[in-house]
Amino acid sequence: MTDQDHADRLARIALTWLVEPGSWAVHRLVTRLGPVATLDLLLDGGAPEDRLRCAVAARIGSADPRAVSAEAMARAERLGARLITPADSEWPVRVGDLHRLVLPGATRRVDTETAPPLCFWVRGGWPLDEALDRSVAVVGARAATSYGVHVATEIGYGLADREWTVVSGGAFGIDAAAHRGALSAGGVTVAVLACGVDRPYPMGNSALFDRIAETGLLVSEWMPGAEPLRPRFLIRNRVIAGVTLGSVLVEASARSGATQTMRRALGIGRPSMVVPGPVTSAMSVGAHEMLREYGDTRLVTGVPHVLEEVGRIGADLAPPARGPDRPGDQLDDEAALLRESLPRRGVVGPDVLAARAGLDIRTALRKLALLEELGLVVRRDGGYAIPPRRREPATPGNARAGGGTGVSPPPTGSPRRGPACTDG
Amino acid sequence: MTDQDHADRLARIALTWLVEPGSWAVHRLVTRLGPVATLDLLLDGGAPEDRLRCAVAARIGSADPRAVSAEAMARAERLGARLITPADSEWPVRVGDLHRLVLPGATRRVDTETAPPLCFWVRGGWPLDEALDRSVAVVGARAATSYGVHVATEIGYGLADREWTVVSGGAFGIDAAAHRGALSAGGVTVAVLACGVDRPYPMGNSALFDRIAETGLLVSEWMPGAEPLRPRFLIRNRVIAGVTLGSVLVEASARSGATQTMRRALGIGRPSMVVPGPVTSAMSVGAHEMLREYGDTRLVTGVPHVLEEVGRIGADLAPPARGPDRPGDQLDDEAALLRESLPRRGVVGPDVLAARAGLDIRTALRKLALLEELGLVVRRDGGYAIPPRRREPATPGNARAGGGTGVSPPPTGSPRRGPACTDG
Numbered sequence: 001m002t003d004q005d006h007a008d009r010l011a012r013i014a015l016t017w018l019v020e021p022g023s024w025a026v027h028r029l030v031t032r033l034g035p036v037a038t039l040d041l042l043l044d045g046g047a048p049e050d051r052l053r054c055a056v057a058a059r060i061g062s063a064d065p066r067a068v069s070a071e072a073m074a075r076a077e078r079l080g081a082r083l084i085t086p087a088d089s090e091w092p093v094r095v096g097d098l099h100r101l102v103l104p105g106a107t108r109r110v111d112t113e114t115a116p117p118l119c120f121w122v123r124g125g126w127p128l129d130e131a132l133d134r135s136v137a138v139v140g141a142r143a144a145t146s147y148g149v150h151v152a153t154e155i156g157y158g159l160a161d162r163e164w165t166v167v168s169g170g171a172f173g174i175d176a177a178a179h180r181g182a183l184s185a186g187g188v189t190v191a192v193l194a195c196g197v198d199r200p201y202p203m204g205n206s207a208l209f210d211r212i213a214e215t216g217l218l219v220s221e222w223m224p225g226a227e228p229l230r231p232r233f234l235i236r237n238r239v240i241a242g243v244t245l246g247s248v249l250v251e252a253s254a255r256s257g258a259t260q261t262m263r264r265a266l267g268i269g270r271p272s273m274v275v276p277g278p279v280t281s282a283m284s285v286g287a288h289e290m291l292r293e294y295g296d297t298r299l300v301t302g303v304p305h306v307l308e309e310v311g312r313i314g315a316d317l318a319p320p321a322r323g324p325d326r327p328g329d330q331l332d333d334e335a336a337l338l339r340e341s342l343p344r345r346g347v348v349g350p351d352v353l354a355a356r357a358g359l360d361i362r363t364a365l366r367k368l369a370l371l372e373e374l375g376l377v378v379r380r381d382g383g384y385a386i387p388p389r390r391r392e393p394a395t396p397g398n399a400r401a402g403g404g405t406g407v408s409p410p411p412t413g414s415p416r417r418g419p420a421c422t423d424g
Numbered sequence: 425m426t427d428q429d430h431a432d433r434l435a436r437i438a439l440t441w442l443v444e445p446g447s448w449a450v451h452r453l454v455t456r457l458g459p460v461a462t463l464d465l466l467l468d469g470g471a472p473e474d475r476l477r478c479a480v481a482a483r484i485g486s487a488d489p490r491a492v493s494a495e496a497m498a499r500a501e502r503l504g505a506r507l508i509t510p511a512d513s514e515w516p517v518r519v520g521d522l523h524r525l526v527l528p529g530a531t532r533r534v535d536t537e538t539a540p541p542l543c544f545w546v547r548g549g550w551p552l553d554e555a556l557d558r559s560v561a562v563v564g565a566r567a568a569t570s571y572g573v574h575v576a577t578e579i580g581y582g583l584a585d586r587e588w589t590v591v592s593g594g595a596f597g598i599d600a601a602a603h604r605g606a607l608s609a610g611g612v613t614v615a616v617l618a619c620g621v622d623r624p625y626p627m628g629n630s631a632l633f634d635r636i637a638e639t640g641l642l643v644s645e646w647m648p649g650a651e652p653l654r655p656r657f658l659i660r661n662r663v664i665a666g667v668t669l670g671s672v673l674v675e676a677s678a679r680s681g682a683t684q685t686m687r688r689a690l691g692i693g694r695p696s697m698v699v700p701g702p703v704t705s706a707m708s709v710g711a712h713e714m715l716r717e718y719g720d721t722r723l724v725t726g727v728p729h730v731l732e733e734v735g736r737i738g739a740d741l742a743p744p745a746r747g748p749d750r751p752g753d754q755l756d757d758e759a760a761l762l763r764e765s766l767p768r769r770g771v772v773g774p775d776v777l778a779a780r781a782g783l784d785i786r787t788a789l790r791k792l793a794l795l796e797e798l799g800l801v802v803r804r805d806g807g808y809a810i811p812p813r814r815r816e817p818a819t820p821g822n823a824r825a826g827g828g829t830g831v832s833p834p835p836t837g838s839p840r841r842g843p844a845c846t847d848g
Binding site: 147150151275276277278279280284285288291292298299301302305 | 571574575699700701702703704708709712715716722723725726729
């Protein structure tokens, strides 16, 4: 990492401390000037808006932003957390779609709380982008009923069982049930927090957070030590909607924060899915309101319906661009089919692969040999797998690849698969 | 009634016996030739379609259609039931909208089971059109859960309590719950049957049918004595959808007949409303399918949502035309407002009326005197009411007005209002 990179990272941290994340004013400056110049401008009192200037002035009084950033980095290192910025390969590009967020009913995009994040703090072994690649948000009421907890657990389990990552907010009720369902299927789950990843809120879920950090990810825009202030939950919600391929609402009372996440999903054109419930339950009132008021909201009753929605989007969208020339670009149809038939994680035998791709075994083996030569599949344990992705060289902001900076190792008891540590 | 009228009625009865109701082939002939000539044509083997000719031939072997008709009339008279045809003033004109029924997904209208009825057999004191004027269908699963029964009862009660008529099919489960809810609110409920009104099916609901006949109506296209054959339920369903201002589905399993009623409602552009339920319940699968598959279906959670739908339609539609010159047509705004402020049933004081119409009491009283003179309101019990409608002179087909032909009298214990017997 260059000095410039390092300065950029520290500036991004300082900016999230100076001004709450989601500010379009800050985001516009960063886009135009870069984070370092933006920070300098703000610290010199040169913010283009009064409101922003006042917010910055209030903060500066309490501490030196650059010292705060350095302290946050040190704290993260001790904790085994890492900072991720758009410069890192594991930055979840999809969150950039928040650029086009226009809330349903609003005529123009809202000027607060909705700009894309400047950085993420991450705790856990998975590369963030990989964990979020096939992900669905499952959100809902804290004061969930046993019905809601049952359904959220089932959906969390079912999605994880089909190798989808379950993203939620780590709250009591529906959030926790969705995380737990995913964990019990041995799947990956990501808790997007409104506070530091070292002090996940609520405390009552701390055992759950420990398990998530071991096999999934804790993610936050706020630096370690940050408190779960009330407005931060709403700011956080746009990330849950933005990083996933779709959001599912299970139970919400009449004016629930979870419906806000759903409106953010709708606002960027992601599938917004709602599980209905008994009309006699106050905890389904918000869910039914969503279905009644937002025509684009889909009623779903379980994982197959959810996959119908996000699967369609997945198929419609082109794969995220990763650069101009990739070896896979020139594959013939049969090789491409085989490659697409590989599980995202784990190993599969050539016969199963051939069957999945609808090819005879001879053709399959020939094409697999070709794919292996291209480095697009690896042979392992008598079967084939997707090769580990090449990572950036170790950086302070990429602790996982940095080796020995305290990242939790894959849990030995992980039921089906561990984090894909790919330092090799 | 002229001899021609009488012959028409007998011919309509014979036609429903010869060919199951809902046949477009028969309906087209009746529209072109009238019922008598249509019957003659069919009895002479002159049906324009092979299928129709065969159906007729099969029936004729068993009895003489004209004798069957006469026997049905006699049986109805003994029972206190009456025949209603489009020539009768109480014919529910709205059922004619079945003319424009095109089933969702179908490119043209279905040629069987969906043509408008030729006649109705009715048991009970209310004029059929009046009972159905403000009516909503509530239908659903026979094997309802306690949740469904609870919701259907609540909706039946709530609609009846707001002076809406609850129409259903008299089946076990949701149908019965909706009827019972309406009855317990002292309201009007109509059971549309797929068999003779003298032998309502199922037997297990016979106490319920007795109560419905006392304060509401039993209605059927099939003559007294007709059996509840399986295909008749589906034929019957179009009437439930057609005579009401909208249909509400409460619980339906995956392939429920109740969803067919809903599709018929959609097919003629009536509000099709569905109550969701727990996704864990097999009895809500069909309801959720409706909501997912038919974009025009509205999710409703209770009576206020239902009234939002049917109220809107009610307001959009012009009042049914009843003839060119009516005294009300020339009313000034204030008088018209007062008239519209009268409850459909019952008496209301002038102060309340004035307040409802937004008029001062002097103006209200002056206009009410004018309305009374025109015969558009009547004074009763210190208040004002809508005058009883003038009925046709007594006919064999209009037993209610015929006096002493066995119509059930209004039950003395009717909680809030009795049938509007208007012989005076």
